[in-house]
Amino acid sequence: MSRTRIGTPVGPRRRIRIGCGAGFADDRVDPAVELAEHGRLDYLVFECLAERTVALAQLDRLRDPDAGYNEWLEERMEAVLEPCVRHGTRVITNMGAANPTAAARVVAEVAHRLGLDGLRIATVTGDDVLHLVKGTPLVLLDGPDGTLTANDLGDAVVSANAYLGAPPVAEALAQGADVVVTGRVADPSLFLAPLMHEFGWSPTDWPLLARGTAVGHLLECAGQLTGGYYADPGTKDVPDLARLGFPLAEVAEDGRFTVTKVPGSGGRLTPATVTEQLLYEVHDPASYLTPDVTADFSHAHLTHLGEDRVEVTGITGREPPTTLKTSVGYRDGFLATGEISYAGPGAVARAREAARIVETRLTTTGIEFTNARYDLIGVDAVHRGVGSPAATAVEPKEVRLRVAARTDTLVQARRVGREVVSLYLNGPYGGAGATRDVRENIAITSVSLPREQVPTTVTVTVTVTAATTTADDSPEP
Template identity: 60%
Template sequence: MKTIRLGAGAGFAGDRLDPALELAEKGALDYLVFECLAERTIALAHRERLAGRSAGFDPLLPARMRLVLPHLRRPHARGAGFRLITNMGAANPRAAAEETARIARELGLAGLRIAYVLGDDVTEILRAAPPTLPLLDRAGTLADIAPEMVAANAYLGAAGIVDALAQGAEVVITGRVADPALFLAPLVFEFGWDWEDWDRLGQGTVVGHLLECAGQLTGGYFADPPRKEIPGLARLGFPFADVSADGRAVLGKVEGSGGRITLATVKEQLLYEVLDPAAYLQPDVSADFTEVRLEERGPSRIAVSGGRARPPTLKVSVGYRDGFIGEGEISYAGPGAAARAELAAAILRERFAWRGLPFSETRFDVIGRDAVWRAPLPPSLPDPPEVRLRVAARAGTAEAAAEVGREVEALYTNGPAGGGGVRQSVREVIAVASVLIPREWAAPRVAMITA
């Protein structure tokens, strides 16, 4: 029975490079997929492009392409090589394709067919859209954020990538596409799945969802010894799936690579970032994960239940400028460390008020005690050997935000005893809100270039 092997070369933009090379060299893949576009990455890329600081595609694209393209056309045990699919096009898929063509020529891959998918950028469409369009995850409408909008990108489905593969593309580069669709597309193309074959589209979506975070399926974000031991995390292997025409898949990784795929790692990733498991909403399908059955057969085998109706709308992420965050940190150690950190926080609160600093929101954390543990703490806590005070504030300008770090630094000579190791930073906030739009507003378009 024919199976298609899909490999996951990256789970986020900053992911390790070496596991993708390992898959390209030894994975005997049909497709190598790089998922590199988090919710706000594309808005940041638009900002960098508008500011002339970058072309707008993933800054690691050249490094990843140089690493894996030499293996693309090398015959292996299962076939003639692999095709590559990625959303590293970010805010500029065309420039990403042109850069890839340049690299391919350098590598001697003349004639390499590189497709790019457009149509996700709906910034201008949203500028002309009704301002009453409601925001999805908070109160308000598009009008509230439109003046500060940097970019708006719709989550496209698999169709554009399927078209590109049908046109013979060996590399497909997209901007915003739903992450699982990067993996669903080659399955639809190879097996000729119908766009209303909900069971198969649902199963393909589950496979894509499991693979899209790469190392999170093979033991990354999982290890918790002694109960959850994962060997070889320093050389973690990224996963692949052997998918059959009926949508069933066997998960695996390169022999000898680090990590481990178990029922437990697969269950954790199956539910990762899933809200209602009976309705995992994607552009092509609403998938149901509740009846997914997992069975360990050497490498894990998963059988997947079908998806349901296609939603009539597409989700759009709108990136908008939302001021600046200034941060400062300082450490205290020894007896009374936490009390000195609290004294430092009290001093800064008083100074922020006395100076009338224009902060719309502030936050004081004692790292080592309550920075991420924001739940109620037990009444009596042992004195930690050291703590780190972290101060963060939101301001409308970079200059105002920088005052946070300056005030923290001044604690060296004006604050509690033994404060050290000050670090400070200021960053512009590109926040993301979501709206739904009619499907017709964002149709994929495919263009092809040849190296």
């Protein structure tokens, strides 16, 4: 199909529109399509990485060198690339996870199938710093008394990914990328990068970078801003959650911005939903640390401009930390689970007896385990036995027992699940729907790295009719 080069805009642009197409790895696809078709966007960002997500992706890549990126990457690109190209919208995503290079090849293949030849696809790499962490005396930030180091984890370490900032993504855009695929880039940095590129913001203009970071922080969780996590039926009602619309921001060159959503989409965007998201995962609102800036949200001012439109001002900032937070994933044994249901009169009593049986079996038959839990789902799985008596005065007609335990070996983990399933014929009566599952447990810790030790590389490729060829490969210091 014929297409218009997106590239770097000619002349200054006073306001741009950025939308969020995903807030986590398994998010819905259709709200992103709605944004691509009707959001009048300059940029569509897919933020799909959590700390454990990267570590699990590294495991996938260890099993298959061509794997390690988000499993929904192809489907998302199939859905949004054509409307994005048609409307002149550029795409930024961290769906590259542990393998941005392989992810970029997938994007190129999708573009070719859609007839979007000539699409410029960039990868940002450098966040994989396993070689700088494994076997070193770097102190684990969440270790007891600062005594544990990466070296203490030995060969159990499978991944180490530094949180990169916005500059390499902005560089990819400056090189004309239509799609930018990254690994571990800090969530708000994905949104800050196009603002730095479009408006020429200096990487040391802390107030502007803080405002752009606030844009990213509000948008990064997608449907949380438009009422998804805010909703509490009867208390905080949000309309049409089944087709919740994802948010977008209109950003001016001075960093003033308004958050909104596509008119007619589901959900609700108000000062209340913005307030909840602004405080989400923020330990200190006056000192929100990112690779780009230390943002200060403590004097944020929200103005309700009308239905689903909130302006945000009052954000400022100062220089960022001298180090980069680095997530370290390591093998931590296996997690075994087993579940079984009981129904009818005495269901809770039978489920509690079943839990006692399994607990006795686990402690007397030689199964090696740690951290076992025995939960009655619907009774005490969340409150763990400390719920109010009034809440449990009426006994439920059905209940499901869940047993979970951590083991060092796969064999021991399978034995934990077998003890739950064996309740079928070994009492109490009426157990049904038993299941068991075992998975390797990947734990997450963190270290700090001096930022000068983490160089990044921007690589731009162009999809052409016959093949994908490298157009540029330039390291960024």
